[in-house]
Amino acid sequence: MVYRRESCIFIVLRRYEREVIYITINNMSSYSTRKECAKGTDCKQAGIAHCEGCTQAFCIKHFNDHRRLLDDDLNVILSEYNDFKNTLTLESSNPFVTIRLQEIDVWENVSIEKIQQKAAELRQEIVHVKVTQIETLSSKFQALAHQIQESKEQDDFIETDLHRWARRLDDLRSNLISPTTIALNQHHHNPLIPNISVSFLWTGNELFDRVLSNDVQIEQDGEVVEGVSFFMMSNEIRGKNNYAFGCHKVRVQIEHSSKQWTFLGINSALTPLQKSSHESKSAYGWCSSDYIYSNGSSQANKTKSPIEMNIDDIITLIFDCDHRQISMINERTDVKHELMVDTNNCPFPWQFHVVLRNRCTRIRILAT
Structure with missing residues (x-):
């Protein structure tokens, strides 16, 4: 198919799936400014076909050769694509996956053992905290009760003493063991198995x-x-x-x-x-x-x-x-x-x- 304009003739060489290859043939009046074929000295023909990919101009013969080379390159890519497609199909049975799953199983078992050991230590620590806390509160309560009783017997107390004893009793009351006084603290410095410790949260x-x-x-x-x-x-x-x-x-x-x-x-x-x-x-x-x-x-x-x-x-x-x-x-x-x-x-x-x-x-x- 040929299209004519004032200074050029456009010839459609062939059609690819989504591409139309055009060759621009210069008018004889502009013959002196024509481009040479990209093959250089190996070709004496004018470069009348322009490739948008490599931006070079070819004669009709070498342009067709250039397209065949591109077809060959495309076939290589298609062959590699098919090889990868087959590899991808077999990927579900890749032995390396099984190896990694076995490593995860080992990590899981070791982690469970460490967690169980830590949990046993924390249970013992909580029991120890409970006993210690009860003993501490009992000791402070007995000291406060003795002080109050002694002041009462000697009739040696004033308003400020009453306020101070009431505050001490409220403080002892607020530190009875409850969900708000014992906390489990996470330590994020170990990213795999966060370590935790027990601390008594004094309130009041x-x-x-x-x-x-x-x-x-x-x-x-x-x-x-x-x-x-x-x-x-x-x-x-x-x-x-x-x-x-x-x-x-x-x-x-x-x-x-x-x-x-x-x-x-x-x-x-x-x-x-x-x-x-x-x-x-x-x-x-x-x-x-x-x-x-x-x-x-x-x-x-x-x-x-x-x-x-x-x-x-x-x-x-x-x-x-x-x-x-x-x-x-x-x-x-x-x-x-x-x-x-x-x-x-x-x-x-x-x-x-x-x-x-x-x-x-x-x-x-x-x-x-």
Whole structure:
């Protein structure tokens, strides 16, 4: 089939399934600008057929040869395609699949054995926690009952004593064993078989519970902590409660501070007490020198609102376990600071974490 235009003649050589091959034949008037065949010196004919794939021009003979070579290449691809199709059909019986299934069976059996062993250890630990908790509560209750009875016999008590004894009794009551006081904590550092441990989640009013050294003292049944040494360094204090779920508030008042260096925040209950604990990877919180601590490093507070912990300031700390976040609010300035917690570095349960450096620094836990 031939199509004529003013300067060119288009000849349809042949049709493929979805392609029509056109040859453009230049008019004799433009003979001097005709292209040579891509075969070069091997062909003296003009390149009147253009291949869109390789963008070369061929004479009619070599254009047909070029198409036959493409057909041969296509047949090779079709042959490889058929070979792969046959391989794919046999893939369901691939022996390597059976080998991998056997490896999974071995992994499963080993995992079950480890899990059963760990489950037995956890059951024993829970029984031990139960016995220890009952003994602890009984001991504290007997001491409190003795104190109350002695005060009654001597008629030596006032209103503040009654309020304090009522709070202690409420605290003992809130720590009776219940679903909210015993938690199973998952440790995600083992991706195949997450390890878990048992910890008793103390609830009720927060109290100061442990100190690193005698440089600081806990007073008034855990409500107050004070630095007492002339030569004290950074000294860690922990609260008694463990936090693993829910949202919790702790209110403290800075009653006295000879120099302004106080750290308030959290630490993981799994991290032992240590010197300069605010620099550990599991410590998260704020320092009165306007620094923020997290992941074992400190950085200056870059917000417009400074971190303040002045004498008589009341600070509210919020531990939001569900959203992995802690907050600090200065009730005098109404300034709020927030900090996200990486539980890989600070795993649950969390504990209230205070660090004091100076003698006579005194902090009191208030009712929430």
